[in-house]
Amino acid sequence: MARRKVKAPVEPPSLVDYADPEPSAFASMLGGLIEANVRARPEKERDFEVLVARVGIFVTDIHEGVTLDFKGGRLVVHNGLRQRRTLTIRTDAETVMSLSNLKIGLLGLPVYYDSVGRGVAGKLLRGKLKIDGLLPNVITLNMVTRIFSVQ
Amino acid sequence: MAVKAFSSEWAKEFKDEVNRSSVYKTAAKGWKWTVGLVVEAEPDKHFPEAKGIVMDLFDGEARNVTVGAASDAQKCDFVITAPYSRWKEVATKQLDATRGMLQGKLKLKGDLPTIVRYTKASQEMTECTTRVPVEWPDEK
Numbered sequence: 001m002a003r004r005k006v007k008a009p010v011e012p013p014s015l016v017d018y019a020d021p022e023p024s025a026f027a028s029m030l031g032g033l034i035e036a037n038v039r040a041r042p043e044k045e046r047d048f049e050v051l052v053a054r055v056g057i058f059v060t061d062i063h064e065g066v067t068l069d070f071k072g073g074r075l076v077v078h079n080g081l082r083q084r085r086t087l088t089i090r091t092d093a094e095t096v097m098s099l100s101n102l103k104i105g106l107l108g109l110p111v112y113y114d115s116v117g118r119g120v121a122g123k124l125l126r127g128k129l130k131i132d133g134l135l136p137n138v139i140t141l142n143m144v145t146r147i148f149s150v151q
Numbered sequence: 152m153a154v155k156a157f158s159s160e161w162a163k164e165f166k167d168e169v170n171r172s173s174v175y176k177t178a179a180k181g182w183k184w185t186v187g188l189v190v191e192a193e194p195d196k197h198f199p200e201a202k203g204i205v206m207d208l209f210d211g212e213a214r215n216v217t218v219g220a221a222s223d224a225q226k227c228d229f230v231i232t233a234p235y236s237r238w239k240e241v242a243t244k245q246l247d248a249t250r251g252m253l254q255g256k257l258k259l260k261g262d263l264p265t266i267v268r269y270t271k272a273s274q275e276m277t278e279c280t281t282r283v284p285v286e287w288p289d290e291k
Contacts, residue, residue, distance in 0.1 A: 024255065025252070025253060025254055025255025025256075025258075026253045026254070026255075028255075029252065029253060029259075029263065032263050033263040033264060033267060036262065036263050036264050037264055040264065059250075059253060061250060062250050062253055062254050064253065064254065093247065093249045093250045093253050094249060096253070097249055097267060097270040098270075100267050101267065101268065101270060150263075150264040150265075150267045150268045151268065
């Protein structure tokens, strides 16, 4: 008697890899957040597919950093800051959370005029949020913000 | 009057504190998931058995907060796990919950974009824990 083959559900391939055998909690959290965002939202997936950049994020009040190595449709997350970064964001834990709560407005630009946006802009002006490599990479920063934002 | 840490009395006080917070009410608008806190045992700190706190939170209101087995809390939509002394650090403002999560001192399970979207609500909830006077078993 012929039997029908039952196909096992296929897990989609992971979009995020971790460079270190034991990713830090911060690395796992950012990698997990980006993967969930990209899978849930087609507009974030489009950015993720084309983004090629190395972005460092250093959290000043826990003295921990990660490097997000975007490779056009794939992300490798490293513990700590690696060399040859396109952008490096240095700020405290609360602001990292605020960055991921920035709303995205017209033309895909982050919104800096609501309360979260004003808070982020204020920290940038007061030097509590530092972005190395900002000027030549504004477009990259906007793309990263869109991928990173949960809004 | 102080209540025993992570007891049913503590759960009631905590729930009332959350429901008194206008900040929480606004920040948690739209929240519709259960949250479980697992408090891992630390016998040397006179906290001999793990406990689970199950929080039924809905749209800016704490509908119910109960203390029971850790396995009950593990069934919630979002689960935060830490040993007793870490939770004590959070409740006494020695550890910021956001930093604790980024450092892996508090282990979070659940949909990350959702919890990040409600960062302000979770910060205020932490504030609420600090406003409940507690009798800590390792301070007797």
